[in-house]
Amino acid sequence: MFYHPAARSAVALTLSLLLPMAAQAESSFVDHRGKTITFQSPPERVVTIVRSAPIIYRAIDEKADHIAGMNKDSLDRYFTKGIYTEMLPEMSAINTSAAQEGFVPNVEAILATKPDAVIQWTHDEKLIEPLERVGLTVVGWQCCTEQDRLDYLTLTGYMTGRNDRAQAILKSQSDALKVLREKVAALDAASLPIVLHIDQIGDQIRVIANGSQDLSLSGVSNPAADDSGEWWRTIDMEQLLVWDPDIIVIPAYAVQLNPENFFNDPLLKNLKAVKARKVYKQPVFARTPDAPEIFLTSVWLAAVAHGSEYAPAFRSTIHDVYKLIYGAELSGEQIKSVLETDSNTPAEKYVELFN
Numbered sequence: 001m002f003y004h005p006a007a008r009s010a011v012a013l014t015l016s017l018l019l020p021m022a023a024q025a026e027s028s029f030v031d032h033r034g035k036t037i038t039f040q041s042p043p044e045r046v047v048t049i050v051r052s053a054p055i056i057y058r059a060i061d062e063k064a065d066h067i068a069g070m071n072k073d074s075l076d077r078y079f080t081k082g083i084y085t086e087m088l089p090e091m092s093a094i095n096t097s098a099a100q101e102g103f104v105p106n107v108e109a110i111l112a113t114k115p116d117a118v119i120q121w122t123h124d125e126k127l128i129e130p131l132e133r134v135g136l137t138v139v140g141w142q143c144c145t146e147q148d149r150l151d152y153l154t155l156t157g158y159m160t161g162r163n164d165r166a167q168a169i170l171k172s173q174s175d176a177l178k179v180l181r182e183k184v185a186a187l188d189a190a191s192l193p194i195v196l197h198i199d200q201i202g203d204q205i206r207v208i209a210n211g212s213q214d215l216s217l218s219g220v221s222n223p224a225a226d227d228s229g230e231w232w233r234t235i236d237m238e239q240l241l242v243w244d245p246d247i248i249v250i251p252a253y254a255v256q257l258n259p260e261n262f263f264n265d266p267l268l269k270n271l272k273a274v275k276a277r278k279v280y281k282q283p284v285f286a287r288t289p290d291a292p293e294i295f296l297t298s299v300w301l302a303a304v305a306h307g308s309e310y311a312p313a314f315r316s317t318i319h320d321v322y323k324l325i326y327g328a329e330l331s332g333e334q335i336k337s338v339l340e341t342d343s344n345t346p347a348e349k350y351v352e353l354f355n
Contacts, residue, residue, distance in 0.1 A: 020043040029158040032142035032151065035124050042066070042161040043137075047098050049127070050141055051077060052290035053119045053152075054091060055084065059292050059325045060156040060165050064090045068113040071103070072096040083284050083338055088327040090290030102209075103127050107134060117159065122166055144212050149290050169325055173295040176317075177217060180299055183310055184219040193246040193305045195220040196273075199232075199254040201265065205240055208251065209233040210288050218301035219310075220247070237267060247305060249275040252282040258343045280304055281340040285318070292325045308353050315354065 028038040043304035045068035048054050054070045055078060078084045079091040088200040097109035107130050110118060115136065120128050131138050139155060142148050150170060157166025195215065200206035210231055223243045224233055248271070252255050260280040265268050268274050285299040296318065303311035311317070316333050322328045322338075330338070344350040 003090060025161070027158045027161060029155065031122075031140040031155060032148070033128075033140040035140065037117075037137065037139055039117070039137075039159065043159060045113060046112055046117050046119065046159070047110050047115040047116045048074070048119045049103050050097050050119050050290075053141070053156075053290045054078075054289065055096065055291055056152050056156050057119075057160070058088060058091065059169065060153065060162050062162070062165065062327060064088065064094065065297055066160070067091075067094050068115050069095040069098045069110060071099040073099070073102075082287075083330075083334060085324050086201055086334065087322070087330075094325045103294070105131055106130060110136070133321065144289070146212055146214060149212070149294070152290060153292060158173070168272065169292050172321065173292075174322055176299060177295055180302055181219055184217065184302060184306075187219045187306070192219055192221045194223055194243065195247045195249060195301070195305065196222065196224060196240075196243060196245040197249045199251045199257065201257070201261065201268070205235050206232050207235060213294075213297060215301070217298040218305060220301065220305050240271070245273050248274075248279040249301065249304075250281045252284055252286040252340075253288075257281075259347045260343075263346060276326065277346065278304075280347050280350065281343040283340050284338045293321050296321060303353060304350075311354075 025041045026039065027042070028036060031037050044066055046057060046066050047065065047069040048057060049071050051071055051074050054064075054067055054074050057067055058064050074098045075092060075094070079088070085092065095113060097106055100106045105118070105120065105127065110131070111134060117137045117139055118131055119139050119141060120131065122128065122142050128138050128140060137284060139159065141152060141155070150173075153166045153170055154163070155165035197208035197211065198205065199208065207224045208228055208231060209222075215222050223245070224235075226233075231325075248262060250259070258281055262268050262274050262279040263277065273279055282297065283300055285291065285293045288294070299314065299317070301313045303314065308314075315332075318335050318338060319330050322330050336342075339354050341351065341354070
Protein backbone atom coordinates (compact mmCIF):
# COMPACT_ATOMS: atom_id res chain seq x y z
CA MET A 1 0.00 0.00 0.00
CA PHE A 2 1.74 3.12 -1.25
CA TYR A 3 0.90 6.60 -2.46
CA HIS A 4 2.68 8.90 -4.85
CA PRO A 5 5.87 10.53 -3.47
CA ALA A 6 4.39 13.93 -4.29
CA ALA A 7 1.78 13.32 -1.63
CA ARG A 8 4.56 12.65 0.90
CA SER A 9 6.25 15.92 -0.05
CA ALA A 10 2.94 17.75 0.27
CA VAL A 11 2.40 16.37 3.74
CA ALA A 12 5.89 17.30 4.87
CA LEU A 13 5.72 20.77 3.31
CA THR A 14 2.30 21.60 4.69
CA LEU A 15 3.07 20.35 8.17
CA SER A 16 6.28 22.35 8.34
CA LEU A 17 4.63 25.51 7.04
CA LEU A 18 1.73 25.22 9.45
CA LEU A 19 3.80 24.60 12.57
CA PRO A 20 3.19 28.12 13.98
CA MET A 21 -0.58 27.58 13.65
CA ALA A 22 -0.71 25.00 16.44
CA ALA A 23 -2.10 27.50 18.94
CA GLN A 24 -4.76 28.81 16.54
CA ALA A 25 -8.28 27.45 16.35
CA GLU A 26 -8.37 26.86 12.60
CA SER A 27 -6.20 24.05 11.30
CA SER A 28 -5.47 23.18 7.67
CA PHE A 29 -3.23 20.31 6.65
CA VAL A 30 -2.71 17.70 3.94
CA ASP A 31 -3.56 14.07 4.70
CA HIS A 32 -1.86 11.02 3.19
CA ARG A 33 -3.94 11.25 0.02
CA GLY A 34 -2.60 14.72 -0.66
CA LYS A 35 -6.02 16.15 0.19
CA THR A 36 -6.26 19.40 2.14
CA ILE A 37 -8.34 19.06 5.30
CA THR A 38 -9.54 22.17 7.14
CA PHE A 39 -11.16 22.41 10.55
CA GLN A 40 -12.42 25.74 11.84
CA SER A 41 -11.91 24.33 15.33
CA PRO A 42 -10.80 20.91 16.60
CA PRO A 43 -13.48 18.31 15.84
CA GLU A 44 -15.69 17.52 18.81
CA ARG A 45 -16.68 14.06 17.58
CA VAL A 46 -14.23 11.78 15.78
CA VAL A 47 -14.77 8.24 14.52
CA THR A 48 -11.72 6.04 13.98
CA ILE A 49 -11.76 3.02 11.67
CA VAL A 50 -7.99 2.51 11.72
CA ARG A 51 -7.47 0.02 14.57
CA SER A 52 -4.66 1.87 16.34
CA ALA A 53 -6.09 5.37 15.83
CA PRO A 54 -7.95 5.49 19.18
CA ILE A 55 -4.65 4.90 20.99
CA ILE A 56 -2.95 7.70 19.09
CA TYR A 57 -5.89 10.11 19.35
CA ARG A 58 -6.18 9.52 23.10
CA ALA A 59 -2.43 10.06 23.52
CA ILE A 60 -2.38 13.40 21.71
CA ASP A 61 -5.73 14.73 22.97
CA GLU A 62 -5.02 13.48 26.52
CA LYS A 63 -8.65 12.38 26.83
CA ALA A 64 -11.15 10.12 25.10
CA ASP A 65 -14.03 12.59 25.20
CA HIS A 66 -13.82 13.39 21.49
CA ILE A 67 -13.70 9.79 20.21
CA ALA A 68 -17.33 9.12 19.27
CA GLY A 69 -16.79 5.72 17.71
CA MET A 70 -14.17 3.16 16.71
CA ASN A 71 -13.61 -0.18 15.01
CA LYS A 72 -14.65 -3.16 17.14
CA ASP A 73 -11.24 -4.66 16.36
CA SER A 74 -9.74 -1.78 18.35
CA LEU A 75 -11.69 -2.86 21.41
CA ASP A 76 -10.92 -6.55 20.95
CA ARG A 77 -7.19 -6.05 20.36
CA TYR A 78 -6.33 -3.31 22.82
CA PHE A 79 -9.06 -2.45 25.33
CA THR A 80 -10.39 -5.71 26.77
CA LYS A 81 -7.34 -6.64 28.87
CA GLY A 82 -3.74 -5.63 29.37
CA ILE A 83 -1.92 -2.37 29.96
CA TYR A 84 -4.16 -0.14 27.80
CA THR A 85 -7.22 -1.35 29.69
CA GLU A 86 -5.51 -0.60 32.98
CA MET A 87 -4.26 2.84 31.93
CA LEU A 88 -7.23 3.93 29.83
CA PRO A 89 -10.37 2.20 31.15
CA GLU A 90 -12.57 4.83 29.50
CA MET A 91 -11.68 3.45 26.05
CA SER A 92 -13.76 0.30 26.54
CA ALA A 93 -16.93 2.41 26.75
CA ILE A 94 -16.56 3.89 23.25
CA ASN A 95 -19.11 2.92 20.58
CA THR A 96 -17.62 0.15 18.42
CA SER A 97 -19.95 0.07 15.41
CA ALA A 98 -17.74 2.04 13.00
CA ALA A 99 -16.72 -0.91 10.82
CA GLN A 100 -18.67 -3.87 9.49
CA GLU A 101 -15.74 -6.15 8.64
CA GLY A 102 -12.06 -5.24 8.74
CA PHE A 103 -12.04 -1.59 7.67
CA VAL A 104 -15.28 -1.50 5.68
CA PRO A 105 -17.18 1.47 7.11
CA ASN A 106 -20.58 0.99 8.65
CA VAL A 107 -21.86 4.24 7.17
CA GLU A 108 -25.27 4.20 8.81
CA ALA A 109 -23.83 3.58 12.27
CA ILE A 110 -21.15 6.22 11.75
CA LEU A 111 -23.74 8.82 10.68
CA ALA A 112 -25.69 8.05 13.84
CA THR A 113 -22.71 9.23 15.94
CA LYS A 114 -22.81 12.63 14.12
CA PRO A 115 -19.03 12.81 13.63
CA ASP A 116 -17.08 15.89 12.61
CA ALA A 117 -14.34 13.68 11.16
CA VAL A 118 -13.51 10.06 10.37
CA ILE A 119 -9.99 8.57 10.31
CA GLN A 120 -9.70 5.87 7.64
CA TRP A 121 -7.04 4.00 5.66
CA THR A 122 -6.24 5.25 2.16
CA HIS A 123 -5.14 2.03 0.44
CA ASP A 124 -8.56 1.33 -1.06
CA GLU A 125 -10.80 4.13 -2.32
CA LYS A 126 -13.81 1.94 -1.55
CA LEU A 127 -13.05 2.46 2.14
CA ILE A 128 -13.33 6.24 1.85
CA GLU A 129 -15.76 6.96 -1.00
CA PRO A 130 -18.94 5.82 0.85
CA LEU A 131 -18.08 8.16 3.71
CA GLU A 132 -17.40 11.21 1.58
CA ARG A 133 -20.46 10.48 -0.57
CA VAL A 134 -22.68 11.20 2.46
CA GLY A 135 -20.77 14.38 3.30
CA LEU A 136 -18.40 13.17 6.00
CA THR A 137 -14.93 14.64 6.40
CA VAL A 138 -12.33 11.89 6.11
CA VAL A 139 -8.70 12.16 7.19
CA GLY A 140 -6.75 9.54 5.25
CA TRP A 141 -3.89 7.60 6.83
CA GLN A 142 -1.45 5.64 4.69
CA CYS A 143 0.17 2.40 5.84
CA CYS A 144 2.75 1.26 6.81
CA THR A 145 6.20 2.85 6.67
CA GLU A 146 8.06 4.32 9.62
CA GLN A 147 7.44 7.82 8.25
CA ASP A 148 3.73 7.09 7.92
CA ARG A 149 3.62 6.26 11.61
CA LEU A 150 5.37 9.47 12.56
CA ASP A 151 2.85 11.31 10.41
CA TYR A 152 -0.04 9.78 12.38
CA LEU A 153 1.10 11.74 15.43
CA THR A 154 1.55 14.97 13.51
CA LEU A 155 -1.78 14.68 11.68
CA THR A 156 -3.52 13.96 14.97
CA GLY A 157 -1.78 16.98 16.48
CA TYR A 158 -3.39 19.19 13.86
CA MET A 159 -6.79 17.54 14.25
CA THR A 160 -6.86 18.00 18.01
CA GLY A 161 -5.21 21.41 18.07
CA ARG A 162 -2.49 19.80 20.19
CA ASN A 163 0.51 19.94 17.92
CA ASP A 164 2.52 20.80 21.03
CA ARG A 165 1.75 17.34 22.39
CA ALA A 166 2.49 15.64 19.10
CA GLN A 167 5.85 17.36 18.76
CA ALA A 168 6.82 16.61 22.38
CA ILE A 169 6.17 12.90 21.83
CA LEU A 170 7.99 12.91 18.49
CA LYS A 171 10.95 14.64 20.14
CA SER A 172 11.11 12.00 22.87
CA GLN A 173 11.28 9.36 20.13
CA SER A 174 13.93 11.13 18.06
CA ASP A 175 16.11 11.93 21.09
CA ALA A 176 16.08 8.31 22.27
CA LEU A 177 16.84 6.95 18.80
CA LYS A 178 19.63 9.49 18.25
CA VAL A 179 21.42 8.18 21.34
CA LEU A 180 20.85 4.62 20.20
CA ARG A 181 22.21 5.33 16.69
CA GLU A 182 25.39 6.76 18.16
CA LYS A 183 25.97 3.61 20.22
CA VAL A 184 25.14 1.23 17.37
CA ALA A 185 27.44 3.11 14.97
CA ALA A 186 30.43 1.77 16.91
CA LEU A 187 29.50 -1.85 16.18
CA ASP A 188 31.23 -3.93 13.52
CA ALA A 189 28.70 -3.99 10.68
CA ALA A 190 30.19 -7.23 9.36
CA SER A 191 29.40 -9.21 12.49
CA LEU A 192 25.98 -8.06 13.61
CA PRO A 193 23.79 -10.71 15.29
CA ILE A 194 21.28 -12.48 13.05
CA VAL A 195 17.74 -11.98 14.32
CA LEU A 196 14.53 -13.59 13.12
CA HIS A 197 11.05 -12.52 14.20
CA ILE A 198 8.96 -15.70 14.25
CA ASP A 199 5.23 -15.65 14.98
CA GLN A 200 4.34 -19.20 14.04
CA ILE A 201 6.01 -22.60 14.45
CA GLY A 202 4.97 -26.18 13.79
CA ASP A 203 4.06 -27.44 10.34
CA GLN A 204 4.36 -23.89 9.05
CA ILE A 205 7.10 -21.53 10.23
CA ARG A 206 6.26 -17.89 9.61
CA VAL A 207 8.80 -15.08 9.88
CA ILE A 208 8.54 -11.31 9.48
CA ALA A 209 10.50 -10.59 6.33
CA ASN A 210 9.88 -6.92 5.62
CA GLY A 211 8.36 -5.31 8.68
CA SER A 212 8.30 -1.59 9.35
CA GLN A 213 10.80 -1.68 12.23
CA ASP A 214 14.24 -0.45 11.20
CA LEU A 215 16.38 -3.25 12.63
CA SER A 216 19.59 -1.39 11.82
CA LEU A 217 18.75 0.93 14.73
CA SER A 218 19.25 -2.04 17.05
CA GLY A 219 22.44 -3.25 15.39
CA VAL A 220 21.06 -6.55 14.08
CA SER A 221 20.47 -8.16 10.68
CA ASN A 222 17.46 -9.99 9.24
CA PRO A 223 18.23 -12.74 6.68
CA ALA A 224 14.54 -13.01 5.73
CA ALA A 225 14.41 -9.49 4.29
CA ASP A 226 14.07 -9.28 0.52
CA ASP A 227 12.76 -7.00 -2.22
CA SER A 228 9.27 -8.47 -2.32
CA GLY A 229 7.76 -5.97 0.10
CA GLU A 230 5.79 -8.82 1.69
CA TRP A 231 5.48 -8.49 5.45
CA TRP A 232 5.61 -12.25 6.15
CA ARG A 233 7.34 -15.26 4.64
CA THR A 234 6.47 -18.88 5.31
CA ILE A 235 9.54 -21.12 5.39
CA ASP A 236 10.39 -24.75 6.11
CA MET A 237 12.68 -26.17 8.77
CA GLU A 238 15.53 -26.54 6.33
CA GLN A 239 15.54 -22.82 5.58
CA LEU A 240 15.35 -21.99 9.27
CA LEU A 241 18.38 -24.19 9.95
CA VAL A 242 20.28 -22.53 7.10
CA TRP A 243 19.66 -19.08 8.54
CA ASP A 244 20.31 -20.38 12.09
CA PRO A 245 19.63 -17.10 13.91
CA ASP A 246 21.61 -15.90 16.91
CA ILE A 247 18.42 -14.47 18.42
CA ILE A 248 14.75 -15.24 17.89
CA VAL A 249 12.14 -12.62 18.72
CA ILE A 250 8.47 -13.53 19.17
CA PRO A 251 6.26 -10.59 18.12
CA ALA A 252 4.12 -9.15 20.88
CA TYR A 253 0.92 -9.86 18.96
CA ALA A 254 1.68 -13.61 18.91
CA VAL A 255 -0.01 -13.99 22.28
CA GLN A 256 -0.13 -17.80 22.21
CA LEU A 257 3.62 -18.18 21.58
CA ASN A 258 6.35 -17.91 24.23
CA PRO A 259 10.07 -18.77 24.55
CA GLU A 260 9.18 -22.03 26.29
CA ASN A 261 7.48 -23.21 23.08
CA PHE A 262 10.84 -23.00 21.33
CA PHE A 263 12.87 -24.46 24.19
CA ASN A 264 10.54 -27.46 24.47
CA ASP A 265 10.29 -28.22 20.75
CA PRO A 266 12.69 -31.09 19.86
CA LEU A 267 12.71 -30.03 16.20
CA LEU A 268 14.19 -26.66 17.14
CA LYS A 269 16.78 -27.83 19.67
CA ASN A 270 19.73 -27.49 17.27
CA LEU A 271 19.10 -23.84 16.45
CA LYS A 272 21.82 -21.56 17.76
CA ALA A 273 19.29 -19.23 19.41
CA VAL A 274 17.51 -22.12 21.13
CA LYS A 275 20.73 -23.73 22.40
CA ALA A 276 21.82 -20.35 23.82
CA ARG A 277 18.30 -19.75 25.16
CA LYS A 278 18.17 -16.46 23.28
CA VAL A 279 14.50 -16.56 22.35
CA TYR A 280 12.59 -13.53 23.61
CA LYS A 281 9.00 -12.34 23.63
CA GLN A 282 8.64 -8.71 22.56
CA PRO A 283 7.34 -6.37 25.25
CA VAL A 284 3.79 -5.07 25.19
CA PHE A 285 4.87 -1.71 23.76
CA ALA A 286 5.31 -3.54 20.44
CA ARG A 287 1.75 -4.92 20.42
CA THR A 288 0.82 -2.42 17.70
CA PRO A 289 3.55 -0.92 15.49
CA ASP A 290 1.55 2.32 15.28
CA ALA A 291 1.61 3.12 19.01
CA PRO A 292 3.53 6.25 20.04
CA GLU A 293 5.75 4.15 22.34
CA ILE A 294 6.81 1.72 19.60
CA PHE A 295 10.29 3.28 19.44
CA LEU A 296 11.08 1.56 22.74
CA THR A 297 11.19 -1.70 20.77
CA SER A 298 14.41 -0.64 19.01
CA VAL A 299 16.06 0.19 22.33
CA TRP A 300 14.88 -3.08 23.87
CA LEU A 301 16.21 -5.17 20.97
CA ALA A 302 19.58 -3.41 21.07
CA ALA A 303 19.87 -4.31 24.76
CA VAL A 304 18.88 -7.94 24.09
CA ALA A 305 21.44 -8.17 21.30
CA HIS A 306 24.32 -6.17 22.76
CA GLY A 307 23.86 -5.65 26.50
CA SER A 308 22.25 -3.41 29.10
CA GLU A 309 24.45 -0.42 28.23
CA TYR A 310 22.25 0.04 25.17
CA ALA A 311 19.21 0.57 27.41
CA PRO A 312 20.44 1.96 30.71
CA ALA A 313 17.76 2.38 33.38
CA PHE A 314 15.26 0.98 30.91
CA ARG A 315 12.50 0.47 33.46
CA SER A 316 12.71 4.17 34.33
CA THR A 317 12.62 5.00 30.63
CA ILE A 318 9.43 2.96 30.20
CA HIS A 319 7.86 4.73 33.19
CA ASP A 320 8.72 8.18 31.83
CA VAL A 321 7.57 7.41 28.28
CA TYR A 322 4.17 6.10 29.39
CA LYS A 323 3.83 9.10 31.72
CA LEU A 324 4.50 11.49 28.83
CA ILE A 325 2.26 9.74 26.30
CA TYR A 326 -0.66 8.55 28.45
CA GLY A 327 -0.29 10.44 31.73
CA ALA A 328 0.02 7.06 33.45
CA GLU A 329 2.10 6.29 36.54
CA LEU A 330 3.01 2.66 35.90
CA SER A 331 3.74 0.54 38.94
CA GLY A 332 6.70 -1.80 39.17
CA GLU A 333 4.39 -4.73 38.50
CA GLN A 334 2.91 -3.05 35.45
CA ILE A 335 6.39 -2.38 34.03
CA LYS A 336 7.25 -6.01 34.67
CA SER A 337 4.13 -6.96 32.73
CA VAL A 338 4.96 -4.56 29.88
CA LEU A 339 8.39 -6.21 29.59
CA GLU A 340 6.79 -9.68 29.44
CA THR A 341 9.11 -10.66 32.28
CA ASP A 342 7.21 -13.81 33.25
CA SER A 343 7.21 -15.14 29.68
CA ASN A 344 10.88 -14.23 29.25
CA THR A 345 12.19 -15.56 32.57
CA PRO A 346 13.48 -18.80 30.95
CA ALA A 347 15.40 -16.77 28.35
CA GLU A 348 19.10 -16.01 28.74
CA LYS A 349 19.76 -13.34 31.38
CA TYR A 350 16.48 -11.53 30.69
CA VAL A 351 15.62 -10.84 34.31
CA GLU A 352 19.17 -9.58 34.97
CA LEU A 353 19.11 -7.44 31.85
CA PHE A 354 15.89 -5.60 32.76
CA ASN A 355 15.92 -5.90 36.51
